[in-house]
């Protein structure tokens with residue numbers, strides 16, 4: 106029997122890893138969960154464990170925020186010690202955050218087989234720290250689980266052997282389908298005085314949008330104008346909150362700022378939004394799964410299926426494109442979209458099926 110170590114660290118990891126941890130548990134696989142502590146505020150971390158029913162981490166590395174090098178290095182030092190103590194036979198990482206890369210390098214150097222969930226996504230924009238994390242993590246992974254067809258194509262083009270690549274679908278969408286009905290039944294819009302189907306939901310946290318102060322000013326001015334037609338609810342990431350305060354950037358009364366929201370509250374709000382404006386990666390996917398119009402405040406996306414199949418459009422931080430997009434959505438001129446292949450709520454089952462076959466082939470079955 107083998108021992109599996111799953112690593113999480115930042116908010117988007119939790120929804121991707123939970124269905125895999127649950128599926129491993131259902132099949133009786135020996136496993137332990139490591140939380141790096143990259144995100145540590147209760148609203149960015151604990152609440153997700155509670156709502157997703159993700160077991161408490163067996164090991165908490167408590168690394169916290171720092172520069173990229175220091176954060177990545179601190180996770181590596183702590184995770185290496187964890188691996189030496191617990192001796193996992195397989196490490197699973199997901200997504201593209203610094204915790205993903207740090208854990209991947211440690212596993213590779215200790216010669217522990219490594220699985221990457223959400224492999225192969227590429228924005229081809231090295232100014233995004235996540236792009237560096239994706240490329241390097243894939244480079245050292247043994248099992249690469251792609252969420253969409255573009256991931257498979259990129260991995261093939263980069264010379265990854267075919268046998269390592271598995272198109273399994275989207276684990277984040279597994280979590281979404283499991284929870285969306287309960288999330289909507291709670292009517293989270295009431296808390297903010299909103300009507301379902303008649304508000305815009307905004308999130309912003311990318312350094313290119315919030316650390317570049319002119320970009321942030323332009324975006325906030327545009328959001329203020331959008332709010333003249335459609336009430337805006339804006340749960341503010343801590344990074345963004347700090348910039349708005351530092352630069353004294355004001356919002357109009359139509360824009361409601363809140364702290365980061367729990368998973369179920371945000372999911373319910375997203376499901377009944379008129380539209381979503383975001384620079385997040387995961388929210389582009391979640392809106393496509395829900396069929397809700399999404400304007401992505403970026404020049405590129407590593408998730409092209411959300412555009413070709415889904416409800417997403419890239420608008421950068423250009424006020425004219427953003428306002429034109431919102432006007433089209435309000436007029437009802439927006440594709441309803443369809444879900445990319447395997448975004449069906451069963452991606453984690455396919456991941457564990459592949460792990461099962463991989464273990465059997467090596468003579469080390471999962472159970």
Ligand code: UD1
Pocket residue numbers: 115116117143144145146149150170171201202203204234235310342343344385386
């Ligand atoms: C990280 C990921 C990003 C992901 C995002 C989701 C990297 C490189 N970036 O970005 O891909 O989309 O998470 O949220 O891994 N902070 C708090 N409390 C917290 C966590 C962070 O106040 O619990 C503040 C700190 O001031 C910190 C800043 O937010 O310096 C940024 O946090 P960090 O984890 O470095 O990056 P994110 O912007 O959250």
